[in-house]
Amino acid sequence: MTATEWPPSRPVMGYNTWYQFRTSITESEVVRQAELLVSSGLAAAGYKCVNLDDGWMAAERAAGGELTGDSVKFPHGIRWLADQIHALGLRFGIYTAIGARTCQSLPGSWGHYDQDAKTFATWGADFVKVDDCGGLPASTTVDTLTEYFRQFGACLRRHNPEVVYSQELPIHQIGKPSFRPAVRASAQFADMWRVAHDEYPLTHDDASAMILGHLAADLELHSFAGPGHWNDLDMVAPAFPASGWTLADLRNQLSVWAMEASPLLISADIGALPPAALADLKNPHMIAIDQSGQQCSTVIMNGDIEALMKPDPEGGTAVLFVNVGTEAGTGRFALPAFGITSARATGHNAWTGETTTFGEASVTLEAGQTLLIRIEGG
Ligand code: GLA
Numbered sequence: 001m002t003a004t005e006w007p008p009s010r011p012v013m014g015y016n017t018w019y020q021f022r023t024s025i026t027e028s029e030v031v032r033q034a035e036l037l038v039s040s041g042l043a044a045a046g047y048k049c050v051n052l053d054d055g056w057m058a059a060e061r062a063a064g065g066e067l068t069g070d071s072v073k074f075p076h077g078i079r080w081l082a083d084q085i086h087a088l089g090l091r092f093g094i095y096t097a098i099g100a101r102t103c104q105s106l107p108g109s110w111g112h113y114d115q116d117a118k119t120f121a122t123w124g125a126d127f128v129k130v131d132d133c134g135g136l137p138a139s140t141t142v143d144t145l146t147e148y149f150r151q152f153g154a155c156l157r158r159h160n161p162e163v164v165y166s167q168e169l170p171i172h173q174i175g176k177p178s179f180r181p182a183v184r185a186s187a188q189f190a191d192m193w194r195v196a197h198d199e200y201p202l203t204h205d206d207a208s209a210m211i212l213g214h215l216a217a218d219l220e221l222h223s224f225a226g227p228g229h230w231n232d233l234d235m236v237a238p239a240f241p242a243s244g245w246t247l248a249d250l251r252n253q254l255s256v257w258a259m260e261a262s263p264l265l266i267s268a269d270i271g272a273l274p275p276a277a278l279a280d281l282k283n284p285h286m287i288a289i290d291q292s293g294q295q296c297s298t299v300i301m302n303g304d305i306e307a308l309m310k311p312d313p314e315g316g317t318a319v320l321f322v323n324v325g326t327e328a329g330t331g332r333f334a335l336p337a338f339g340i341t342s343a344r345a346t347g348h349n350a351w352t353g354e355t356t357t358f359g360e361a362s363v364t365l366e367a368g369q370t371l372l373i374r375i376e377g378g
Contacts, residue, residue, distance in 0.1 A: 006091065006126060007164045007191060009227040010291045012263040014049030014091065014127075019202065019238035019267035023055030023104050027074045027081050034085050036270035043090060045282040046291070047266060049127050049164075050085050051093030052078075054104045061107055066119050067096070082124040093127030093164070094120055098148050099135030108135050113148075114155045121159035128156055129166040142178045145169065146185045153189045166232065166263075168194040174217065183231070187224040192232040192263050195221055199238045207249035208368030212324060215256045218295075219308075225261055225295035233257055235267035240277060242269075247276055248369070251351055254280060255372040258290035259308050259320045285350040285374065289318045296320070305331025305363055309338060316376030318350075323365035333361040335377075342377040349373050 015037055017025045034050045037043045055070075056078065062068045069078040082092040096116055097108030109116045109130070120128055130152055136145065149169045156163045170182040171194045186193035196214040214233045221231045236253055237245075257264060266281060273281070280286070289312060296310045304325025312318035317338045323329055335345050338361070347356050350372040363371060 007162055007228065010293045011230045011261050012049055012127070012164060012166075012192065012265065013046040013287075013291075014051060014093070014265050015047060015270070016051045016053050016093075016235050016265040016267045017055075018053035019199070019235060019243075020269050021055075025052065025055050025073065027076060030081060031084050033270055034088050034090055037090065038088055040270055040273075040278055041282060042266070042270065042278070043088075045284075046287055047264070047281070048089075049091040049093050049265070051095070051127055051129065051265065052081075053095045053129070054102045054106065054131070056095065057102075057106050059106060061112075065112060065115060067107060067109075067112070067116055079123045086124060091126040092124060093129065093166075094123070094125045095129045095131065096120075097131040097133045097135065098145070098152060098167075099133060101133060101135040103131055103133040108133065109152065110135055113152045114158075117152070117155035117159045120156070121163070125160070126162070127164040127166065130168070132168045132172055142173060142182065146182065150185070150189045164191045166190065166192045170195055171197065180221075183221055183224050187229050191228055192230045194234060195231045196233050199234055202238055202243045202245075204244040204246055204249060207245050208252060211249070211253050211256055212322065212368060215260065215322070218260050218262070219299060222295040222297040225293075227293050230261060230263055230293075231295065233260060233262040235265045237266050237268045237273070237277065237281065240268045241272065241274065247274075247280065250277055250280055251372075252368070252370045254283070254286050255320055255350070255370045256322075258286045258372070259296045259310065259318065261290055261293050261295040264290060280351070283350065285314065285348070286372065288313045289350070289372070292318075300333065300337055302331035302333055304329040305365060307331065307333055307337065307361075312374045314374060316374050319361075319373050319375050321361075321363045321365060321371040321373070323367055323369050326367050328364065328366050330362060330364040333363075335360065337361075338375050340375070340377040345375050345377055347373045347375050
């Protein structure tokens, strides 16, 4: 995404408050995180959209029915906060829910779609996430719910034609026949839509199962992704490193999200990120693979090793090897599988920068481990 392109044709990159701060988010913390995005170089690397998640709003709407910020956590108001974010050269995002309450039982937008869309536009919100937390009429079906999300999107665009509309319609259809239709509909009227559950539990022991589970859910959805339309795998670096994730977990996640062209929204305390994690989040090869905007559509298997591939914008093919088994394993792949006709190929490891040449790709990985590499002929 270029500095000025909005709405972005490439997967949104930025920041979200949820996993790190939950409902304890305050205006001073949001401003601090935004300043850290800039001073850490993350903003220059593309992470430009700062999104408030649940917990920003007052328990009651204002007298005129408008949503209003929690005056203790946000004493200067949300408009002021948006101005601070914009003054840093960043974009500002906000959160609401399709029903009468958010997932934290705060006011949702039911009965107020147009009014809330207008409020968000007046505040200067560039991005709006609409959650699905219930609080809907008992008669609601997947079809009517889809229609509510469509209507809300139309209201958001009426008041701000450049808004990025992020929503969670598909998430409650996961595992049901209605999942794919919900994704198909979302792709018609939203910019991004959640296709996988929240990242809980959030521990090292669960990290690779969660990451590979999200990947499996998303693989078959590649036809819905394209410029301005992304399957959303949820936030990256959730509460890292407090969650107990290792750097390897973070690399696994970023590798998968990049292959899947998912939005990259960091949800951690930027000030607590170790230099190695910051470097990984800014890794230009990973970012280029993500920002190609093209979701991986080709997967081949050898043993327990999956090879996912798509064109790499830096040349050749971006390949993600994944051990989907329960123990260490090796996969062997002949070069024509990567579209290579020469006798030898060169691989560039996206994370270590290491370059190797080989006549066959032979990859040994621990269970749940991944390897992101750019492969080209010769
Ligand atoms: C849901 C969403 C999360 C987050 C929380 C906030 O669980 O899926 O991304 O927004 O609500 O309550």
